Amino acid sequence: MKCKEFLALLDDLIDDSVSPETRTELQTHLGKCGHCEIIFNTTRKTIEIYRSHEIYDLPAGLRDRLHAAIMARCKKGC
Amino acid sequence: MSTIQSIAGELEPHPDVALVERVRGGDVSAYDTLVRKYERQIFRIAQHITQNREDAEDVMQDAFLKAYEKLEQFQGNSKFYTWLVRIAVNESLMRLRKRRTGKMVSIDEDIETDEGSVPRDLADWAPDPEQNYNQAELAEILRKTIQGLPQGFRIVFVLRDVEGLSTEETAETLGLSIPAVKSRLLRARLQLRERLSRYFHRKKGVER
Numbered sequence: 196m197k198c199k200e201f202l203a204l205l206d207d208l209i210d211d212s213v214s215p216e217t218r219t220e221l222q223t224h225l226g227k228c229g230h231c232e233i234i235f236n237t238t239r240k241t242i243e244i245y246r247s248h249e250i251y252d253l254p255a256g257l258r259d260r261l262h263a264a265i266m267a268r269c270k271k272g273c
Numbered sequence: 274m275s276t277i278q279s280i281a282g283e284l285e286p287h288p289d290v291a292l293v294e295r296v297r298g299g300d301v302s303a304y305d306t307l308v309r310k311y312e313r314q315i316f317r318i319a320q321h322i323t324q325n326r327e328d329a330e331d332v333m334q335d336a337f338l339k340a341y342e343k344l345e346q347f348q349g350n351s352k353f354y355t356w357l358v359r360i361a362v363n364e365s366l367m368r369l370r371k372r373r374t375g376k377m378v379s380i381d382e383d384i385e386t387d388e389g390s391v392p393r394d395l396a397d398w399a400p401d402p403e404q405n406y407n408q409a410e411l412a413e414i415l416r417k418t419i420q421g422l423p424q425g426f427r428i429v430f431v432l433r434d435v436e437g438l439s440t441e442e443t444a445e446t447l448g449l450s451i452p453a454v455k456s457r458l459l460r461a462r463l464q465l466r467e468r469l470s471r472y473f474h475r476k477k478g479v480e481r
Contacts, residue, residue: 206459233397234466237473241466242434244403250415251320253313254330261308261334265341269301 196224201231209239289353296344308337311354314436315361321431322365324420325372332368336361351445355438359446362428402473418468426461433458 201224207213208221225232289310295303312333319332340347340357347356403411419427432438432446433454444454 202459206455206462209462230395233395234463237398237470238462238466240398240402240473241462241469244469245415245419245430245435245465248403248411248415249313249317250412250419251317251329253316254326257316257330257333258308258312261312261337262305264334264338265301265304265308268338268341 196220198224198228198231201225201228202234205235205238208235209242287352290349293344293347293349293353296341304341307353311357312337314354315357318358318361318431318436319365319368321419321427322362322424323368323372328365328368328372332361332364336364339364351442355442355446358432358436358438362432362446396470396474398470398473399475402469406472414469414472418465418472421468422461422464426457426464429454429457430461430465434462 201221204213204217204221208218213221225235289307292303292307296307315336316329316333319336320326320329323329323332336357339360343360347353399405406414419430422430428447429443429449432443433440438446440451440454440458443449443458444451447454449457
């Protein structure tokens, strides 16, 4: 397997949507290619970091304003 | 696997279905429960698309109000969450159009076709790179990095990887084909990885 072929299947490997045979091929390539191993590990880490860190906090008071707006609509006709 | 999921799905409806039914029956407190459940996600999506805090606040408010008003139209073919996300994405794009009057805004803009390009920066990262920054610094790095992505990549990454929509749901929400979502997701992930390498590079990390 070449690096380009590995890269084409990188997302499927990360998302765990490859067949057992393909997985074995990809892992064999990873064992031999430091370049692709770095890409695989750091791409997985990239996703994990974005998933686990809240980078935009919900502004204070927004929920209350929304609740008030919903109640106002509700009074008009729900 | 999909068969198992669909059978399980038939036996056990998503908990939102009951909440939506209660709202339809006039129980507004059930809608509060739905708001609390999804407000953070909807605000984040709006912020990622509009890149403006005020706009994101307005979008979140408008999206939940619109969903409330249109609840009768919600068919239940898709999950309430994905339906809500679709409303929020559309509201966000409308908000962007208003800001950039006269200029077309779509999720297709700024897309370069560099299919198959091999990542350049191949420096390995420190074992726990985020440990080298405090929470505020890290949040700033993550914001700056994702803001630099082309919009069409950023939305796909946010919906698929951060907010947990499936490839199919992301495609449906954005009106894209599944191959288009997959291609954008790969490029988004690789570009983010490369940009983050500047901060998380093994040598640049400051040991604590």
